[in-house]
Amino acid sequence: MSGSSPAARLQQLFEGHRLTPTQRRIAHSMVRRAGDVPFLSSVELAELAGVSQPSVTRFAVALGFDGYPALRRHLREVTPAGSVAEGGDDAYNEYQQAVLGEIENLRHLAELLADPGPIERAGRLLAASRPLPVLGLRAASSQARGFGYFAAKVHPDVRVLDEGGSMLHDRIDAARRAGASALICFALPRHPKEVVDALGYAREQGLTVVSVADSAFAPVAKCSDLLIPAAVGTGLAFDTACAPMLLGRVLLEAMCDGLPDVQARLEEFDTRAVARGLFVE
CATH class of the missing domain: 1.10.10.10 (Winged helix-like DNA-binding domain superfamily/Winged helix DNA-binding domain)
Incomplete structure (x- = not known):
């Protein structure tokens, strides 16, 4: 070690x-x-x-x-x-400390990715699921939406579950009936009880749960088939989540490796975007 x-x-x-x-x-x-x-x-x-x-x-x-x-x-x-480090944190102001803390979180993530096995396994599971539910509530909702936005460019059926309530189990049921085999969850502190309950229900329905969480000891660990940790920054009034966001992009890359015609889908989107004038060049 x-x-x-x-x-x-x-x-x-x-x-x-x-x-x-x-x-x-x-x-x-x-x-x-x-x-x-x-x-x-x-x-x-x-x-x-x-x-x-x-x-x-x-x-x-x-x-x-x-x-x-x-x-x-x-x-x-x-x-x-x-x-x-010599001088300790006192050498930096609170804003610099927050940035340096996130840099350290990214270093830890880089060390974790030295073994690509879990990422590659997760990518295969996500690529094979039709549809692909993406769960993230409260603090993690932006992570789920960001992942879902890019995943939809290469995956034929992505369903973002970023709102809780009594309909959440219904939407998991609908995804399972449509053929979903896996679900990806972004879980960040503070961890909503509803997320833990939803993951337990998803597994009961036969879905394989892949989780991105702030720690291997996060509450969602007990109801995840594969958990990949990425620490959050705690130096500011509200947590920062650079490492979980980057890990989401890494999982997207691994998922692309298991999907057919990824390049053709991306080129088709670009062609339509130009025709519609979506972006300022």
Whole structure:
């Protein structure tokens, strides 16, 4: 693990452990502050995650350590010297820190994509689904709409589900009856309960669920067949989602590899756009 980033090492440490919701919250907070975690006390980590100090101790034991001090020693041993930038965050104003935080999220995503297997599998699942439902509510609705906009240029039947309510299950039913085999979900904090319920229902109806979420420990993990994480930025009043957006485009690219006549569809759209005068040249 020595050649990977602090966040990647933490993700590997958590893999294979059945964590409670509180423990997933601690894990998520640790990943978000991966460079600082080896130097935090149990009280500081508890405050960061919004949990009690005993919860942090139980979390360390759940990972196989005698307690939090043992976990922290382990993290310090595997953290390369100089991994924390000289000068710290104090060298930048809050706006710069937000941008630098997103750059770090994109670095983590790049490391995740070193193994293209999950992306390629997701691309095949999405390309094969006719129609293709795209779910995203509240904070994730813009991600779903953006994915759906571009996917519709190459996929014959894309159905964006960006509004909740009593009709959501009906629309999932309609997609399944029309032949859908998979659903892609964008799930960002704060996670609506309705999204978790909808994904559980989609799986009950036989759909394979592919999720893009802010963490491998997000609430949608329990009702996803394939989850690919991309962290959100938390440095501003409202979360930023550069990495989830880019991951959506990567999935579109992988989906195109599984669709026939993609180039012909794109050229046909361009021809019609010129004829209709859609864009200012």
